[in-house]
Amino acid sequence: MSGPIATAGRPGPVTTVDLNSDLGEGFGRWSLGDDEALLSVVTSANVACGFHAGDPTIMRRTCATASALGVAIGAQVSYRDLAGFGRRFIDVPPETLTDEIVYQIGALDAFARLAGTRVSYVKPHGALYNAIVHHEEQAAAVVAAVRAYDPTLPVLGLPGSQWLRLAREAGLTVVPECFADRAYTPQGTLVPRGEPGAVLDDPGEVAERCLRMARGEPITAIDGTPLTVTAASICVHGDTPGAVAMARRVRAALAAGGVEVAPFIGNRAP
Template identity: 65%
Template sequence: MTRSSIDLNADLGEGFGRWRLTDDEQLLSVVTSANVACGFHAGDPVTMRRVCALAAERGVRIGAQVSYRDLAGFGRRSMDVPADELAAEVAYQIGALDVFAKAAGTRVSYVKPHGALYNRVVHDEEQARAVVDGVLLTGERLPLLGLPGSRLHETAGKAGLPVVAEAFADRAYTAAGTLVPRREEGAVITDPAAVVERSVSMATLGKVVSRCGRQVAVRARSLCLHGDTPGAVQLAREVRSRLEESGVRVEAFV
């Protein structure tokens, strides 16, 4: 598979109060879509408003990065939240971010789960349905960004919501095409050269080498660049530069 264009997304607004984790301003000069923390795993009203304003200025699409209510664990701890409660919390997070997006002259264009919720809805049909129900509560047909073949995408498709397949250049993949859990050694790719090469392979060939050495198919319209890793901004610039040099057009999926 050869792809002529791809979206670059990053998790932004991941701070709280005086604490900031990501270099939002610099990353917004590279990415085409911004997954903005909505206050449940990170983020606060001031941060959300600031990132939305910056994204609007630069023509970057704004996505609501919804998560479990887990500030202390950065949304990376699995939680058993009743489906109706999770649906309400997803809608709440989208609505909160949309206020700031509209104030900046734009809107929330898509939704992406974060952390433990992202991984949970790959396999858990009930939690996936709750996320989809939360999106439907907003009254908008917002696309859901996530892993291809996930329960989330399957459920969203049945509900009439658009889905967007995502890949991760800096995460190790299993032979089944799923992400290696962060708790396992080697789950995160730290070699910048490897991340760049994997990005190009995913965008141009639709393939990546799994942890066991086998090539696996990766169908992605969007490539995630993590903003909370050392040297994230420079790495994002290198990825975008190499993609464009390889003839791949970098543009938002919506």
């Protein structure tokens, strides 16, 4: 690793933060979450691109709604893993992974253009997101895909990850993010979903944690130690139970605490 994932100590307070959520994650007749309600709360939408979830109709509909509400559209790219919802590591050759990421960004961008906007950023999903925290070869492959498609696209990721380090070195704009509803290890990585306490479902606890993170104040890691996570965007997962109520509670807590919620990048013209 190039440095610590999270920092101890207390950075300056954040006055503006982005609120993002994973959306468009249904497939065919199967639906997941309330996308329309979440799009009325969040400022950035990580839209599934068909590899872990999503299909052309869902992608078109999600982009159209996001554009109408002024929500920035991000390509939520993943491994080709519909059966596993993109949450299984796949040892994809780097060249293949680069091509598959380009394919996904391009597919979503087509529907964003039909909605009068463009894909505004890229965020890996699930196992790919976690793998490229440490997996330098795959991180480089995703960086290569974004540079090839559009080097002006910002990228979201975990602070201190190989992904953001390589993206920054390649000249991409990096946006560190934190997670509203996920527990952290003392090192600042996400606790694996299969472990107890990995997913937080108490809206009050989640909202209070988000306000602390936005202010640069420490939260509590899974082992009880203090951890400070510095980020410009907060993610509320769309498939978390009660996601809409949780997102609303988080946004209200941020507003009450003097933190403005706004996208880190606006919708782009096609």
